[in-house]
Amino acid sequence: MSSLDKLTEYAATLEALVFASDKPLRDRELQHHLPDDMHVADVMAVVMQRYDASSGVELCQVGDGWAFRTRPAIAERLQQHKTIERPLSRAALEVLAIIAYHQPITRAEIEEIRGISLSKGTMDILLELTWIKPRGRRSTPGRPLTWGTSPAFLDHFGLSDITDLPGMEDLKAAGLLRKGQILGALMDHNAGDDDASDDSDTYDSDDDGDDLDGDFLEDALLDAGYDGEADA
Amino acid sequence: MSSLDKLTEYAATLEALVFASDKPLRDRELQHHLPDDMHVADVMAVVMQRYDASSGVELCQVGDGWAFRTRPAIAERLQQHKTIERPLSRAALEVLAIIAYHQPITRAEIEEIRGISLSKGTMDILLELTWIKPRGRRSTPGRPLTWGTSPAFLDHFGLSDITDLPGMEDLKAAGLLRKGQILGALMDHNAGDDDASDDSDTYDSDDDGDDLDGDFLEDALLDAGYDGEADA
């Protein structure tokens, strides 16, 4: 092998090492991966060529180590809306799951299922994420607002349709119902087994024909992002 | 600014975004950072040029997303980064392979292929690893849920698309990716249960058009292309 090939090969190795490392790598650590007659500085000079001024990434020395960093000009632009992802709180996850499975559902009904009152922040988080949206009003006294999931919800969870959510039988079969084997096909029946049964908008999880109040239907149809087709 | 400069500039932005992330970024997220008249694919083609075979890092397409990953060829020099992998049980791995190659597939079809019922926990593990996800319901009686693999599966196994699965074409050509009752139907039939004989018709080929007709077995068995030992 020519010394040029060898240099290229070792450059690739050091490049991969620095890329995969969670902290800057020192010359000493990098030298371990090189033959004695090669020097880190020479090899890194080869790597550096790839990350020239036109690249979005630069190879830089941080303290006495090497690291890749987003080029400052670009980073600054992207940084403006830097976010840190955090796992959704248990409460928010519970409310989201209940809305997903029981939509359209009123706030009072969510509280009933969970057995505790909803704190304001929980719904706010879900709204902010645009994972839930209003789904019209119940035609019961007080005309309470109902909630359902949005196309963004489907998108985030990689579902093509709300009916893709596994039913109780599927959850049980997948080992996700940890207690109680008595539930049976709860999902398929619970829409009708309480006083919600006389509501005009009772949601039947078994078919995708959403029967909705007039004005909401329009919204749904106008929503360009929504794709009713299963199996993309 | 010339359109070439503009392209270079946006290439640097997308490169920085994808390089900064440890997870694949989807086309849709990247498009958000481009003007409407530019397409992610065109811009990423420019980025791709920088990462040729001499690079230690490669730009990978993962489903409808992009990620930088170190090149498999230099894996042995990156030993220290290896994560401890909890080995999957043989059953879970077999089920994963069946889902990957036959998707979308129902639970009953998985059981039919393996000739044994699925134990609880197998699907649970695959779901927890986020390697499988629901893929809509079959339009057959009972509307059974089907399963498929997720983008995380592609990323983990270094595939850019499900068609990249090793041996996929051979298996398809050999007719070995057909679902539905084969032996089960015959066994039921011989048990004297006559109305079981039309079980084989319940498979609705709403996705890939494989239907089970009489002589497919013959095709499959006679197909010279398939070598039972095929293992590249």
Place this chain on the structure above:
Amino acid sequence: MTDINTDPFDNDHSGHGHSGHGQPEQLALFVNLDGFEGPIDLLLNLARDQKLDLKKIAILPLAEQYLEFINNARELDLEIAADYLVMAAWLAYLKSRLLLPDPEPEQNDEIIDMTDALRYQLLRLEAMQQAAKRLQSLPKLGQARFARGAPEQFASSSASVWTASLYDLLACYGDIQSSGEAETLTIAATRLYSVEEAAKRLRHLISSMSDWTVLQHFLPPNLSKPMDVRSATASHFVASLELAREGVLRLRQDSHFAPIYLKTRDQA
């Protein structure tokens, strides 16, 4: 469910049921279905042993091997999962039809269909087992390919500050539904065999045993689960030690892990 293991001391002998173990008289005791993922998998393993092209494999000898295997297990009074027995019944039927071709040509077509179906099922499972191996050999993330070690975070278009996986959502809903229902905590009755019961049983049986008789012979019939078999074996062994101490019976074991024999003291 296919967890059949008659080895009273350990199940360290992995691999497939027909693996031999030292002494010939013990061989039959080591029928072990643990290594198989169902009857088709067992058949596939028997077929692989013949090192023949699966597409052309002769079904009759394969059926015979399977039936012999299951018969061995049954002779040992083992519980065999229903799946295995259904397959055995079906193969027995197939075998009879193969041996005595029907004079009606239509019926013979059916036999051809059945053997083809079985071959197909074997081929398809074989293909999937190969596929699973190939998946394992792909360059996996965290093994052969690595992600950016020090990711930097910027906003993406979805700008989601909060994140959750589908698994989180489903597991959470599973929990809600599980806990929302009226719960009756039932503790399954344990069916472990007590030493007292075993001692009682041994006292009763031992008087008729003037010859050395293997411990397993004294176990109650109809033990349906491997756990029951193990539990009964353990309690009978402990009880036999106790009865030996009392001078009711004698015990013999020729070497480590060899079968344990019992006989009554009276005829000694």
